Amino acid sequence: MKIAVAGTGYVGLSVSLLLSQHNEVHALDIIPEKVEKLNRGVSPIVDREITEFLDGNRNGSHPLDFHATLDPREAYADADYAVVATPTNYDPKKNYFDTSSVEAAIDAIRAVNKTAWVVIKSTIPVGYTAQLRAQRGDERILFSPEFLREGRALYDNLHPSRIVVGAPMDDAEAVEAAQGFVQLLAHGADPAELVRKNRDGSLGIPELVCGLTEAEAIKLFANTYLALRVAYFNELDTYAESRGLDAQQIIRGVCLDPRIGSHYNNPSFGYGGYCLPKDSKQLLANYADVPQNLISAIVESNRTRKDFIAQEIEERVAGLDHPVVGIYRLTMKSGSDNFRQSSIQGVMKRIKGKGIDVVVYEPTLDKPDFFGSPVTHDLAAFKQQADVIVANRWNADLNDVAPKVFTRDLFKRD
Numbered sequence: 001m002k003i004a005v006a007g008t009g010y011v012g013l014s015v016s017l018l019l020s021q022h023n024e025v026h027a028l029d030i031i032p033e034k035v036e037k038l039n040r041g042v043s044p045i046v047d048r049e050i051t052e053f054l055d056g057n058r059n060g061s062h063p064l065d066f067h068a069t070l071d072p073r074e075a076y077a078d079a080d081y082a083v084v085a086t087p088t089n090y091d092p093k094k095n096y097f098d099t100s101s102v103e104a105a106i107d108a109i110r111a112v113n114k115t116a117w118v119v120i121k122s123t124i125p126v127g128y129t130a131q132l133r134a135q136r137g138d139e140r141i142l143f144s145p146e147f148l149r150e151g152r153a154l155y156d157n158l159h160p161s162r163i164v165v166g167a168p169m170d171d172a173e174a175v176e177a178a179q180g181f182v183q184l185l186a187h188g189a190d191p192a193e194l195v196r197k198n199r200d201g202s203l204g205i206p207e208l209v210c211g212l213t214e215a216e217a218i219k220l221f222a223n224t225y226l227a228l229r230v231a232y233f234n235e236l237d238t239y240a241e242s243r244g245l246d247a248q249q250i251i252r253g254v255c256l257d258p259r260i261g262s263h264y265n266n267p268s269f270g271y272g273g274y275c276l277p278k279d280s281k282q283l284l285a286n287y288a289d290v291p292q293n294l295i296s297a298i299v300e301s302n303r304t305r306k307d308f309i310a311q312e313i314e315e316r317v318a319g320l321d322h323p324v325v326g327i328y329r330l331t332m333k334s335g336s337d338n339f340r341q342s343s344i345q346g347v348m349k350r351i352k353g354k355g356i357d358v359v360v361y362e363p364t365l366d367k368p369d370f371f372g373s374p375v376t377h378d379l380a381a382f383k384q385q386a387d388v389i390v391a392n393r394w395n396a397d398l399n400d401v402a403p404k405v406f407t408r409d410l411f412k413r414d
């Protein structure tokens, strides 16, 4: 089967490599350097499994039918499915996702291929696909939410928590195409997943073909739940800090309840990354005219947390002459090279707003400054220069300056 993929970022590239084990896959991007790198077998992003797959393809140990291209005809003509994995950034002026890249990709697909099933993998507002189908009179558009984590993008597709594809449930042909896409994704997964035992006793990868708009809602409600969980443990930590209590002890005790569980409970400076901030804001926008308290509280809680963290840092440098705050990494997670919407940037902005000098240690950033603050790759000089070192996530690099470090990474993980 020929499958086209628009976009070779975290989502597009991992889906492309997964599917190219058993299908002919053509992945299109609009950035020539990305396409050129991919055709040399080099990953444009940091991701262990993506690198292993590309290495295996290059040296012949794990051959893939994978081609990267800039040419829409080569990618899209004759494709049976065309997956769209382009960005949907949150537009703060419109209070909505900017879906223009999804529409541009679909225009390019339809210019050369009227029959391919378009599967949108980008995260979109609830109701978007049905509206787009109606506007365009195009009945061959489906939506499949993507649940991968950055840095584990291909791993999460090889070991999927679940596969969900949305289609209009009253359209038998579309439902069949959705089921076909579920099978394609499942076939690419690690074979061990097909016989795994799930917590509810079922076997294999949970699969769900559901309504289009319901599938869109599943994505935004799942991410907003994750944001809620992060915000909850962060507010617990804010309380403990403010009252002089040991947050780690409280979290351990709370999470011993098996209904709560001890996963995803490590405090941070706020939830961040490309998805949780924008997806929770989009869900809030979708609630227009629908009563709610919780969703706006989640969005608000993340701002309050960053205000609190910034205030804690300011208190640590109060009284010093010309204090310098060191930002240790701009990334959101340890082991990542991505700092889109990382919470430490919000903290940095607040500290700088108070007139405090900031220096940034970020080895993956090849620029002399970041929003006007100097960037260094020299860790020793950075440690010397900073009066307080602010780290969203702990790293052994910081062991020798531990008393200077401000972090809320209580469990030194994720």
Ligand SMILES: NC(=O)c1ccc[n+]([C@@H]2O[C@H](COP(=O)([O-])OP(=O)(O)OC[C@H]3O[C@@H](n4cnc5c(N)ncnc54)[C@H](O)[C@@H]3O)[C@@H](O)[C@H]2O)c1
Pocket: 006, 007, 008, 009, 010, 011, 012, 028, 029, 030, 031, 034, 085, 086, 087, 088, 101, 102, 104, 105, 121, 122, 123, 124, 146, 147, 148, 149, 150, 274, 275
């Ligand atoms: N990153 C994640 O963890 C994650 C997880 C789930 C869902 N998503 C969603 O998936 C979508 C893509 O996210 P990502 O992280 O892979 O983005 P990304 O920025 O890493 O990659 C997007 C790619 O699309 C390319 N592109 C832009 N316009 C294009 C066009 N018209 N045609 C072809 N390619 C085009 C860009 O050049 C870029 O390489 C977003 O909607 C995001 O919300 C992301």
